[in-house]
Amino acid sequence: MKTNEIYGAEIVDSALLIKDCLIISDIHLGYEYALNREGFMIPRFQYKKIIARLKEIIGTSNASKIIVNGDLKHEFGKINKQEWDEVMDFIKFLKEHFDEIILIKGNHDNFTGFIAEKCDLEVYENYSVENYIIMHGDKIPPDFEEMKENTVIIGHEHPSIGLRSGERVEKVKCFLNGKVNDKNFIVMPSFNFITEGSDCLQQKTISPFLKDVSLGDFEVFAVENFEVMNFGKIKNLLNIKI
Structure with a gap:
């Protein structure tokens, strides 16, 4: 197995590549607007950086299909102007670079179906690619036990690792x-x-898939600027004293 592969899926920065299918998760467009409303003066830099990074990833892959695995936008109960402008422009960008776009519903995506309809797209609860089933991870589908795919790909957790x-x-x-x-x-x-997300060495998991699971035997693949670093198992990292 290559050092940048997990169960046959290739890590490309913060994305996964399965043959010609690129997967990204938890974009949260409009997040700065929500933070500004709460009094945090965050400049609106994220969208340009997302587009720039995605262009780099596209340049290193032969992907013709993209899956957005939930939480395309940030606000739960409405669509703010920043979200609307950025989501519409983002979907336009995806249509220019991919033959097929798959949107999977996340817990922040109450209005994404409305946006998708405007753009002639569909929103899925989950989506199968070969022997992988992709879902956001905020809930367990009622037919999960009947699903035949061997590998489940989820987002929702925003995992990171704290280097101390x-x-x-x-x-x-x-x-x-x-x-x-x-x-x-x-x-x-x-x-x-x-x-960067939630430190997997310190913070509790939020996905119902992982709620009662000990993550000690889970492996950590850290990513930064296209570099992939295999840090080994969580239980071994917890024993490291710095």
Whole structure:
């Protein structure tokens, strides 16, 4: 197995590539607007960075299909102007670069179906690619036990790993992979650049798939600027004293 592969899926920065299918998760367009409303003066830099990074990824892959695995936009109960402008422009960008676009519903996507309809797209609860089933991970589908795919790909968790040196902690986005019952699981990092995510060494999981699972035997693949670093199992990292 290559050092940048998990269960046959290739890690490309914060995306996964399965043959000609690119998968990204948890973009949260409009997040700066929501933070501004709460009093955090965050400049609106994220969208340009998302587009720039995605262009780099497209340049290194032969993907003709893209799957957005939930939380395309940030606000739960409405669409703010920043979200509307950015989502519409983002879908236009995707249509210019991919033959097929798959949107999977996340827990922030109450209005994404309306946006998708305007753009002649559909929103799916989950989507199968070969022997992989892709879903956001915020809920367990009622027919999950009947699904035949061996590998489940979820987002929702926004995993990162905290690299510690004395009192200083530097977070790096990461993929997690391991077994849950008889299924392989891949947990994807977020494809946004405002926060790195939740430290998998310190914070509790939020997906119902992982709620009662010990993550000690899960592996950590940290990613930064297209570099992939296999940090080994979580249980071994927890024993490291710095």
